[in-house]
Amino acid sequence: MSVLRPGETCWRQAHADRAAFLIDTEAYFAAVFAAIQKAKRSILLLGWGFDPRTRLFPDGYDGPDDPDEVGRVLVELACSRPELDIRLLIWKSALPISASQQFFPHKARKWFENTPVKFRLDDQVPFGACHHQKVLVIDEALAFCGGGDIAVDRWDTAAHLDDDQRRIMPDQDHHAPRHEVMMMVDGDAARALGDLARIRWFRATGETLEPRPADGDPWPEHVPAAITHAEVAIARTEPAWKARAPVEEIRDLTLESIYAAKKLIYLENQYFTSPVITEVIAQRLGQPDGPAVVLVSTGEAPSWFDRLTMDRSRAALIWRLRAADVYGRFRALRPITPGGVTIIVHSKVTVVDDRIVRVGSANLNNRSGGFDTECELAIESDDPETQIAIAAFRDRLVGHFIGYTGEAVARASAELGGMVAAIDSLNREGRLASIEPAPMTPFGAFVSRYHLGDPANVSDSWRVGRRRERLYSEARAVTSLHALGLQANSKSITSGR
Template sequence: MLLKRGATCWRAERTPRAAVFIDVEDYFTAVMSAISKARRSVHILGWAFHPLTHFAPQVDCADPQEARIAAFLKAVSSTRPELDIRVLCWKAALPIAITQDFYPQRAAREFRHTSVRFELDDQTPLGASHHQKVVVIDDAVAFCGGCDFGPDRWDTCDHEDENLLRAAEPGAPPCFDPRHEVMSLVDGHAAEALGELFRARWLRATGETMTAPNAPAPSDPWPDAVTPQFEDVRVGLSRTAAAWAGEDQIRENEALYLAAIAAAKSCIYMENQYFTSPVIAEALAQRLGETKGPEVILVSTGHAPSYFDQLTMDRTRSFFIRRLEDADKHGRFRIYSPVTALGHTIIVHAKLAIIDDVLLRVGSANINNRSLGLDTECDLSIEPMSPTRAETRLAIGRVRTRLVAHWLGCEDVIVSEAVEKTGGLGAAIEWLRAQGRCRLRPIPAVALKPMASLVATFHLGDPVGPKDSWKPWRRRRSVATELKAVVASLKQANLDSVPARLSAKAI
């Protein structure tokens, strides 16, 4: 098992039902349905929370405001005043708030003088952010993944070039780029654990202790029209948090990545906003160097949408790619960026990993330094267990097939047949690209000029933890120190799959 409490996860719970949402159309619809069924509480954690987020632009409402998240929550609270509705959002630094249309201030005004509790959380080390994205309903069902509530998040799996619904106002010319997100849904003890996570965050942010429910939810808030893809599975919750204000450091997300990469037998498939972590690059490189190691398929945005990320993350990603290309002696590494039918960039904001057919991971953690050691993050992983192990493995495989098919713009069966024909996922993608399905394009490692090389070498804008947040010259040493600690904890947890040669010397 890869999910081990105290090492690769905080909690690991047997869970009756789970589902995965690919892109936001279905996710937002499910969230609305679950909140509409709430009888006790609605608790939301976010990096961002914009009150004008349109839940369902595809629905023709008499009043367009009815489907805006703030109006929707206020309407629910007015019809069911007994509900405890709380939203806890990171108190973003001013430059970020500006780029997000001052969403914290807008939301605070929107909920003033209502029964919806809205609070901003600034309890972080300097330079860190609260990055968890969680929605908990009645402590009975919960969503977890990489999607915040913002007007630019909504999109369909088609990622159409001209979708009039992907706009600030329904029916207006499209003003938001196509976007890819992945979220998960669970019930049972996993949902209860996410409720516990919310209460801990609320206490730290406000000083107010919330009482945990002492009885099961009065009804089932599982959203309508959502069929569980997984039944009776093991669900793990992995976190990141910096050592700060008397709290211990938590690096469960990084530990799970290292353990899962080391354990992979045939295929490592990852989608992520950023690929810059030297620790993860080294772990992947070592597997690529093995004669019979797994193939590594990565999907990310062609170029970051913000100038700051282009200056920092895009430059550093070239170092990441170059390390894997150098290690790839057997032709098993590929990294792609998705585009629309007309060749426009699709923003990949998902944070997803599928290891063979034995681990499906969805969360908020990027594959960069800060997500693995500085910011607060929460990832949810699904792992097969008896007696439903075979069915779960098939379901994990189906999710991976659906993801690749949706990128290439084809039916799932075409991807499945291509994998069978070619003997591997990477070869299947290349075969389908040769057939004209070219919506996944290789990302090259680009040569960096001196300034860009300096940014990438010292990971400017991407600190490892509070100690090097404003001391980038310490960053390489900080990465090496943290790597030693994480590998030691994995070995102590008897995760023998961690390669002994994974050392700080290569960082």
């Protein structure tokens, strides 16, 4: 049975003539620039963050009035094409988060005053939650979805060089190497993402937007399609809010994907703090014929809050998986540059065998399962050509971390008996280092035990003292159902949370 089931593990499935994977933000920003130059009727962006000063083609010098600043590019487009409707809907971030970003995106409102660009901040989420969807739709014909925001500390190349002067910010400082992944689709899949974006716009502003399709093809000419003629699923997370029921499609799809795996689960993610997902993976690792699991994440989170909350919780869960890994099939890895600099992993990618690929905004934490808003794209296919493309995407991701081509990774995997053996063999320079959890202090153990800062849903956000009990009760329920051969439907499991 397919893991993609509209109304259960996804919202909709829609056809795309073309789909492509954009690895790292140099590729994403270049594709965005090429696509918006072709826009005729509409550009609609959803984001967690946004900074109009973001350079799309940084050159190592950041000066006044850079022509490639995204805010300047959008304003010039809107002024030169009166028929082009440009709308940006960005989360109205909490003050501490905004302060860490020089008070953007809040300051962006002034940037777009008296311009045709319509910029709005969206605060329509429960207290403590955030809008985390990252979607860009152009002319109802092309859409981007993934983990990347258009912000000043995001740009990097797939080389992740130690000292790349192009990773420059407006204050002339340079940000750390950073890994992002976006997915690009056209056709009905792009139109469906347009529907999602318009729903968000209505909820935030009360204004109903009609689709604005246009003749022409905004697909960037320099980007080849990785997959053609595919059914693309859109999966979401939405919290219970203003009489709307919670949407937990991404969480359910994650569990079903893990159980569907036969040989390999490849995960790239910023966070790994969900006890439910951990216990499901542990169950698979304990099976003699279960899949290998490769997790790639940041060695240490860049912000003090994430180090306090997410890193401590992750440490305990990695120890849990290592204890469950009786057959030696689990690797938790952190990428570093050749000079030993930490690469921030901000991508959210899941590849299961050669059959399922998912790219989106959701982290492998509690929040992304039911408290924040999230969106991702997924393809499941038994078509041999599509499976070759999915495997090539995964192999290229692994290879770019350790300095090999995707073809070299695929060859080593075939010759040595799997991805874990291939990584162990090719990773001679140690650029995928093992994640070694730091010793836990008493305060760290308290944070980890109660998953502070990482609620699973709206009601959970107010019940910190019982959070651990509820999360692990749910994990036991999910694994018990699958042990009995039953589908783990989260709506029945979590109805009492």
